[in-house]
Amino acid sequence: xxxxxxxxxxxxxxxxxxxxxxAHETNTTQSAISKQVAGLERELQAKLLTRTTRSLALTEEGxxxxxxxxxxxxxxxxxxxxxxxxxxxxxxxxxVAASVAFGRLKLMPIVQTFLRDHPAVKLDLRLHxxxxxxxxxxxxxxxxxxxxxxxxxxxRRVGTTHRMLLAHxxxxxxxxxxxxxLKTPEDLAQHNCIVYTEIASRNVWTFTAGVGAKEPVGTxxxxxxxxxxxxxxxxxxxxxxxxxxxxxxxxxxxxxxELRNGEVVQLLPDWQTASFPIHLVSPQERRxxxxxxxxxxxxxxxxxxxxxx
Numbered sequence: 001x002x003x004x005x006x007x008x009x010x011x012x013x014x015x016x017x018x019x020x021x022x023a024h025e026t027n028t029t030q031s032a033i034s035k036q037v038a039g040l041e042r043e044l045q046a047k048l049l050t051r052t053t054r055s056l057a058l059t060e061e062g063x064x065x066x067x068x069x070x071x072x073x074x075x076x077x078x079x080x081x082x083x084x085x086x087x088x089x090x091x092x093x094x095x096v097a098a099s100v101a102f103g104r105l106k107l108m109p110i111v112q113t114f115l116r117d118h119p120a121v122k123l124d125l126r127l128h129x130x131x132x133x134x135x136x137x138x139x140x141x142x143x144x145x146x147x148x149x150x151x152x153x154x155x156r157r158v159g160t161t162h163r164m165l166l167a168h169x170x171x172x173x174x175x176x177x178x179x180x181x182l183k184t185p186e187d188l189a190q191h192n193c194i195v196y197t198e199i200a201s202r203n204v205w206t207f208t209a210g211v212g213a214k215e216p217v218g219t220x221x222x223x224x225x226x227x228x229x230x231x232x233x234x235x236x237x238x239x240x241x242x243x244x245x246x247x248x249x250x251x252x253x254x255x256x257x258e259l260r261n262g263e264v265v266q267l268l269p270d271w272q273t274a275s276f277p278i279h280l281v282s283p284q285e286r287r288x289x290x291x292x293x294x295x296x297x298x299x300x301x302x303x304x305x306x307x308x309x
Contacts (some may be wrong), residue, residue: 001011004076006040009071010048014066015095017056028199034144071139071285090119094291097134097142103127106253107143109247110302114295121291129198129233130281137282139189141292143299146199146276156296159252159278159303165205165267166259168244172267182267185221192246193225197232205249206274210271221271225249235243249273278303 001133012022019033026033031257040150041048048062058066062093098107102124111123126132145161172180179190185207195203203226209219225248231237233278235255241248241255241264258264 001036001041003043004087006036006043006075007069009036010040011066011070011138011149012048013037013056014058014062014070017058021267023055054286055155066304068087070205074140074286074289089120090118090294091293092293093124094295095121095124095126095138095140096295097126097128097132097137097139098268099129099143099145099234100127101129101144101238101254102251103221105256106306107299110299116300117298118291118294127237128214129157136283139283140286140289141280141282144279144281148277148281151281152284153280153281154284154298155281157279158276158296159276159306161253161278162275163249163273164252164255165247165249165271165273166241166255166264167247167267168241169263170244171247171264172246185223185271188225188247191225191227192229193227194237194240194248195227195230196234196248196250197226197230198234198239201274203230207268207273210270210272251276 003215009022009026013033015024016022019030019037023030024034030298037049044065046061046065047059048065050057050059068223074089083142096107096111107125111125113124115121122240126137132139132142142157148155175191179187182188182191187207188205189284193203193205203307204222204224207221207223209215209217209221211217213219215221225247229236229246231240234250237248237250238254240252242258252259259266280299282292286292
């Protein structure tokens with residue numbers, strides 16, 4: 001038995017949650033994957049996984065072994081880079097997490113560039129709008145938008161995302177005549193506002209008076225909004241705004257194309273809205289990962305170019 005390969009297979013089975021998923025990844029059979037893990041269990045004289053027809057679960061011994069061997073496998077993957085034309089070639093898996101909309105709209109072009117520049121790397125991209133435990137899920141690097149809590153993760157700031165008050169161009173004309181013009185943030189009380197629940201402020205939207213506002217520059221407002229839809233999905237926010245059912249308070253990148261072509265319009269342009277940092281975060285044990293560093297550089301350069309454009 002190739003023990004190292006069996007260890008790598010075990011790690012992937014736990015991370016993927018099934019033998020079939022790893023078999024698909026490696027273009028082999030579910031039976032072959034199962035045999036590798038069974039061989040590792042015999043070698044260790046310990047049961048690592050409890051198998052049922054529908055799920056896998058780590059045993060207590062398996063959980064302890066997994067935490068140790070996952071770090072070892074990651075370090076071995078880093079050490080297996082080969083020299084080509086005098087340069088180190090990055091190889092092996094890189095596991096990346098991001099929110100669904102940011103991953104689809106902004107990260108995918110960056111991923112394509114990264115894979116083109118590093119053809120020996122395999123990238124596992126996991127998109128989820130909720131909180132993801134990087135250590136538990138075996139994630140090497142994640143994109144986090146917003147202020148970070150003190151989680152012990154290694155963080156690198158790569159950019160800033162700006163929020164904007166916006167709606168489909170058909171929304172305001174469809175409203176009663178008396179409410180068609182927004183002049184102050186308080187006027188939002190008369191409108192259907194679509195609330196994103198994955199940020200701490202939720203239905204409290206903040207604004208700062210700019211040069212064109214009737215209030216003194218720098219005046220701050222925090223208004224409580226309401227509407228008939230709230231969601232934890234930025235994709236639902238996007239679809240809802242585009243359908244014309246209400247007003248969103250969203251990152252500009254979520255509607256870049258629609259803002260350019262006029263399908264979506266900015267509301268209250270004289271009032272500045274909140275901005276949030278964009279970080280790449282990694283577990284402590286991935287601090288020295290060459291793949292993580294290379295990916296961070298690629299993402300940082302791409303986001304800087306977005307802002308320049």
